[in-house]
Amino acid sequence: xxxxxxxxxxxxxxxxxxxxxxxxxxxxxxxxxxxxxxxxxxxxxxxxxxxxxxxxxxxxxxxxxxxxxxxxxxxxxxxxxxxxxxxxxxxxxxxxxxxxxxxxxxxxxxxxxxxxxxxxxxxxxxxxxxxxxxxxxxxxxxxxxxxxxxxxxxxxxxxxxxxxxxxxxxxxxxxxxxxxxxxxxxxxxxxxxxxxxxxxxxxxxxxxxxxxxxxxxxxxxxxxxxxxxxxxxxxxxxxxxxxxxxxxxxxxxxxxxxxxxxxxxxxxxxxxxx
Amino acid sequence: xxxxxxxxxxxxxxxxxxxxxxxxxxxxxxxxxxxxxxxxxxxxxxxxxxxxxxxxxxxxxxxxxxxxxxxxxxxxxxxxx
Numbered sequence: 001x002x003x004x005x006x007x008x009x010x011x012x013x014x015x016x017x018x019x020x021x022x023x024x025x026x027x028x029x030x031x032x033x034x035x036x037x038x039x040x041x042x043x044x045x046x047x048x049x050x051x052x053x054x055x056x057x058x059x060x061x062x063x064x065x066x067x068x069x070x071x072x073x074x075x076x077x078x079x080x081x082x083x084x085x086x087x088x089x090x091x092x093x094x095x096x097x098x099x100x101x102x103x104x105x106x107x108x109x110x111x112x113x114x115x116x117x118x119x120x121x122x123x124x125x126x127x128x129x130x131x132x133x134x135x136x137x138x139x140x141x142x143x144x145x146x147x148x149x150x151x152x153x154x155x156x157x158x159x160x161x162x163x164x165x166x167x168x169x170x171x172x173x174x175x176x177x178x179x180x181x182x183x184x185x186x187x188x189x190x191x192x193x194x195x196x197x198x199x200x201x202x203x204x205x206x207x208x209x210x211x212x213x214x215x216x217x218x219x220x221x222x223x224x225x226x227x228x229x230x231x232x233x234x235x236x237x238x239x240x241x242x243x244x245x246x247x248x249x250x251x252x253x254x255x256x257x258x259x260x261x262x263x264x265x266x267x268x269x270x271x272x273x274x
Numbered sequence: 275x276x277x278x279x280x281x282x283x284x285x286x287x288x289x290x291x292x293x294x295x296x297x298x299x300x301x302x303x304x305x306x307x308x309x310x311x312x313x314x315x316x317x318x319x320x321x322x323x324x325x326x327x328x329x330x331x332x333x334x335x336x337x338x339x340x341x342x343x344x345x346x347x348x349x350x351x352x353x354x355x
Contacts, residue, residue, distance in 0.1 A: 257337055
């Protein structure tokens with residue numbers, strides 16, 4: 001069976017390599033990709049959308065409908081992780097630490113719940129003492145990562161970046177908090193419900209902007225129709241519409257990343273993680 | 275002398291890909307996937323697709339490595355085949 005699989009892989013690989021021979025050269029001006037639409041995008045995009053970054057103009061404006069469903073896919077990934085992994089049953093045995101003395105209690109009775117506060121604190125089963133240096137460095141670093149993430153979202157019109165990248169960076173700052181402290185810190189700071197609502201809200205912002213455009217008498221996601229609603233230069237309305245859409249994408253991706261991480265690392269129990 | 279940097283990076287990509295499927299330790303595989311994604315990110319940057327490189331760096335090398343490590347943490351570290 002292994003031998004058969006190896007032969008199939010080799011044959012498919014050879015077929016693919018044979019197929020690449022027919023490809024146009026890299027950057028060939030006569031390739032089909034460069035003669036139909038690219039010219040229009042390169043020559044007219046800045047004029048039509050007032051956005052200097054062509055990639056953002058294509059992603060969020062010309063192909064806005066496509067990007068909307070990409071956001072929906074990320075949302076569905078978070079939803080699937082939640083539905084498959086979330087486990088609402090409480091774990092039977094728990095570990096507590098008596099903070100003043102450092103004594104560790106192992107509670108096997110599932111009904112006995114100690115009050116966590118000044119005296120006792122929760123402990124993971126495979127607990128490592130939290131390192132002061134790591135905690136301090138991460139505490140200082142996380143705000144800067146989050147500001148950078150917002151910059152990436154807001155500056156996506158002018159430089160590389162946008163909603164997906166910014167959202168992922170913001171989500172990884174939350175994951176860094178969960179790794180450097182513990183998972184409970186993140187779950188306590190931001191409730192599970194909030195993540196769920198934000199994931200849906202991000203997609204809703206995207207779709208909402210499209211629907212508002214329809215109500216203003218244009219096509220779905222035709223940002224130029226938003227001009228009467230927003231004060232300022234009407235020429236920049238497409239850039240502003242794209243910014244709104246990117247913010248929606250960023251919110252959805254942030255929440256989806258956090259949901260996926262929390263559910264995977266704690267097997268859906270949201271109690272202890274890496 | 276002009277360095278063929280894309281060829282060097284492409285060699286690293288292929289090495290990382292082969293290593294990732296042949297290593298028995300799944301934690302090592304997760305890290306090798308991270309290295310693979312980072313090399314792909316460099317390759318995109320060499321080709322001038324900075325947006326794609328940015329996405330690859332944040333999603334491929336950053337967050338998906340964390341997801342792999344988290345999944346390995348909750349399953350087994352050794353692979354059977």
